[in-house]
Amino acid sequence: MTDAILQIDHLTKQYPGFLLDDVSFSIPKGTIMGLIGENGAGKSTTIKAALDLIKKDSGSVTFWGQELSSSKHLKEDIGVVFDGINFYETLTPTKAGNISKAAYRQWDERLYLDFLNRFELPANKEIKSFSKGMKTKLCLATALSHAPKLLILDEATSGLDPVMRDDILDVFLEFVQDENHSILMSSHISTDLEKIADYITFIHQGKVLFCKTKDELKYRYGIIRCKTKFFNTVDKSEILACRKDGYQWDILVADKEKAKRRYRDAIVDDVTLDDILLLYVKGDYKE
Numbered sequence: 001m002t003d004a005i006l007q008i009d010h011l012t013k014q015y016p017g018f019l020l021d022d023v024s025f026s027i028p029k030g031t032i033m034g035l036i037g038e039n040g041a042g043k044s045t046t047i048k049a050a051l052d053l054i055k056k057d058s059g060s061v062t063f064w065g066q067e068l069s070s071s072k073h074l075k076e077d078i079g080v081v082f083d084g085i086n087f088y089e090t091l092t093p094t095k096a097g098n099i100s101k102a103a104y105r106q107w108d109e110r111l112y113l114d115f116l117n118r119f120e121l122p123a124n125k126e127i128k129s130f131s132k133g134m135k136t137k138l139c140l141a142t143a144l145s146h147a148p149k150l151l152i153l154d155e156a157t158s159g160l161d162p163v164m165r166d167d168i169l170d171v172f173l174e175f176v177q178d179e180n181h182s183i184l185m186s187s188h189i190s191t192d193l194e195k196i197a198d199y200i201t202f203i204h205q206g207k208v209l210f211c212k213t214k215d216e217l218k219y220r221y222g223i224i225r226c227k228t229k230f231f232n233t234v235d236k237s238e239i240l241a242c243r244k245d246g247y248q249w250d251i252l253v254a255d256k257e258k259a260k261r262r263y264r265d266a267i268v269d270d271v272t273l274d275d276i277l278l279l280y281v282k283g284d285y286k287e
Helices: 043-050 093-103 109-118 132-144 162-175 190-196 214-219 256-262 273-282
Strands: 004-015 018-028 032-036 058-063 078-081 150-154 182-186 199-204 207-213 222-227 241-245 248-253 267-269
Touching (some): 004 043, 004 182, 018 043, 018 207, 032 043, 032 190, 032 273, 043 150, 078 132, 093 109, 093 132, 162 182, 162 190, 182 190, 190 214, 190 273, 207 214, 222 256, 241 273, 248 273
Parallel strands (some): 078 150, 150 182
Antiparallel strands (some): 004 058, 222 248, 222 267, 241 248
């Protein structure tokens, strides 16, 4: 993809008991990519391998067409937030900002102070006194204050209450408004991704099951809910995933309007990302 900020091709990493298997996807400029999958699916491994934090076995990762190791300045354009604090907890946000100022040529002190104020973070209190949510906000403030073009977030909103999480999502939408910035966001909070993501990449057991636009998943996919007798009449070539729950079958299909026309006696519901995740992970699906 010529306008891709991040391009991952055939990324492979083997651990004892786990294989990240031939993962490929790309993130266009000005978009937010949501990375979903069950715990242990390979989301964090993908992110760490992309950032050269772990050594990949094979495949390629490029940012703006360059490998991360080929440019010492490339990392300045990437803001990273993991599910955990990046600073010594005896520091204050002011001291953490001074360290970041020395580390990044593009550091914007005024923007950093604005974020501390916006996120209601006391500048001179030790980080160890902060809640998990406050620590996350500090990491986000730091990541956003060195003028990154790409944000990579691994479960970064998991420690925030719903109100603050909503505020943070607005910050992310502001970040990509100029269409030159992008975000890769791993999250188990599917409602966050349903609100802001443009694309969804689903990793299951180390493999990419699909990479699709959120709108296609939200507006085209559907779930047929029916009894076993009706299930036996459904064209199996149309089934993406299915699961039996008691006496009812839930069947994931790629075209809910077609299913409504074809199976007029069945209930065909809209889907959520949680529905899709549950059906693929807990149900029977086809490769």
